[in-house]
Amino acid sequence: MKIPLLDLTRKYRAIESELRAQWEETFSSMRLLNGPQLAEFEREFARYCGVKHAIGVASGTDAIQLSLRALGISQGDEVILAAHAPAPVIEPIFSVGAMPVLVEKAKGDYGPDLKSLKAAITPRTRAIMPVHMLGLPCDMEPIVKIAAEKNIAVVEDSSQAQGATYQGKRAAGLGVITPMSLGPVKNLACYGDGGVVLTNDDRLAVAVRLFRVHGQSEKYNHKIHGWNSRLDEIQAAVLRVKLPTLDQDNAKRREIAARYGEAFKNLPLRIPPTFPDRASVYHQYAVETPEREPLKKFLNGKGIGTGIYYPLCLHHHEAWRSQGLPAYSLPEAERYARENLALPVFAELRDxxxxxxxxxxxxYFSVRD
Ligand SMILES: Cc1ncc(COP(=O)(O)O)c(C=O)c1O
Structure with missing residues (x-):
């Protein structure tokens, strides 16, 4: 592939010597878990996001699971989310024993359709999980309002939106708790698995901190049934080296997105939605077209990498049928799954x-007819 969808080696080369110096410090001290890199990263990232607590965990999937557990969500509870989302968002809901309830995607937006969302609320609903897809924050104000009226928690998955803003605030802390993946392809990414939970709620922060170390309040004293979920020192060091340039990298992604938007405006395809009060960080830049497959083939034939985020809605995976997920019909989410095609948009892409x-x-559009 001449132009890959994402080339992680470019960023690595740019920060290699700084990274090696940090790693050297960590390796020479042999403080590998729960050490100073993690503590500093948590402090720096909480400040960056404008929230009180950041708690490093082992992955985004764990971040969701521990957030749900901290909220006490379990057997018999329901969690509402839009049907077009990556698989890791639904797994933790099942893992805590709750039932996911899928709703329609909003037209012209990546978040949940509000009418469908309201209609899905039952006395068993304990949480709504808006997922900031592809770097664009969901329209959080009405979601938070609907949730508040019904005394339901908002669990905001910001795995694809590090640094994005909604009404001038970072897309973190907009709900009661924010699980976030920091895995290798994210805008802020470590070099392995990693995640973080962000919250302004002291009680939830205490619970997540306990969960991630087997529920130990002190060594060999287990207060609650916990889990092992740690963001290690090597990964925390990577994140600390990258955090200072996150805004600059996101600005570069926006610049590329603006160029695409201008260039594609008269073509028969949909470009990603934009809103005056939301700043996307273009985790992916996905166009929408019924001609997704031929366009993809054409671009790949020219050595241009593309991606599909995602080709199946959550209700179309075999995995969760046996766990009772109904066979929904959600036409807008399904259309998006059929039509989206991501183009390269990473910060190191050259002009x-x-x-x-x-x-x-x-x-493609000039020669296809
Ligand atoms: C929106 C979203 N949530 C959660 C996850 C799970 O994160 P992880 O792969 O770090 O477990 C991902 C991973 O891609 C994601 O995109």
Missing amino acids: DEVDTIIAAVRE
Whole structure:
């Protein structure tokens, strides 16, 4: 592939010497878990996000699971989420014994359709889980309002939106708790599995801190049934090296997205939605077209990498049928799954590569008939 969808080696080369110095410090001290890198990262990232607590955990999937457990969500409870989302968001709901309830995707937005969301609330609903898909924050104000009226928690999955803003605030702490993946392909990414839970709620923070170390309040004194979920020192060091340039990297992604938006505006495809009070960080830049497959083939044939986020809605995976997930019909979410195609948008993409991608997309639409 001449222009990959994502090239992680470019960023690595840019920060290699700084990383090695940090790793050297960690390796020479042999403080590998729960050490100073983690403590500093948690402090720095909480400040960056404007929330009181950041608690490093082993992955985004764990971040969701521990958030649900901290809220006391368990057997018999329901958690509402939009049907077009990555698989790891639904697994933890089943893991805590609760039932996911899927709702329609909003038209012209990536978040849940509000009418469908309201209709899905039952006396068993304990949480709504808006997922900030592809870097675009969901429209949180009405979601938080609906949840508050019914005394339901908002668990805001910000795994794809590090640094994004909604009404001037970071997409973290907009709900009661924010699980976030920091896995290798995220805008803020470590070099392995990693995640973080953000919250302004002291009680929830205490619970997540206990869960991640087997429920131990002190060594060999287990207060609650916990789990092993730690963001290790090597990964925390990577995140600390990358955090200072996150805004700059996100600005570069926005710049590329703006160029695509301008270049594609007269083409027969949909470009990602934009809103004046939301700043997307373009974790992915996905166009929408019924011609997704031929366009993908054409671009790949020219050496341009593409991605599909995601090809199946949550109710179309075999995995959860046996666990009782109904066979929903959600036409807008299903259309999006059929039509989305992501183009390269990473911060290290060169201008000439963006030119090549734009020219190739235009060429497809000019020669296809
Ligand atoms: C929105 C969302 N939530 C949760 C996860 C799970 O994160 P992890 O892979 O770190 O477990 C992902 C991973 O891609 C994700 O995109």
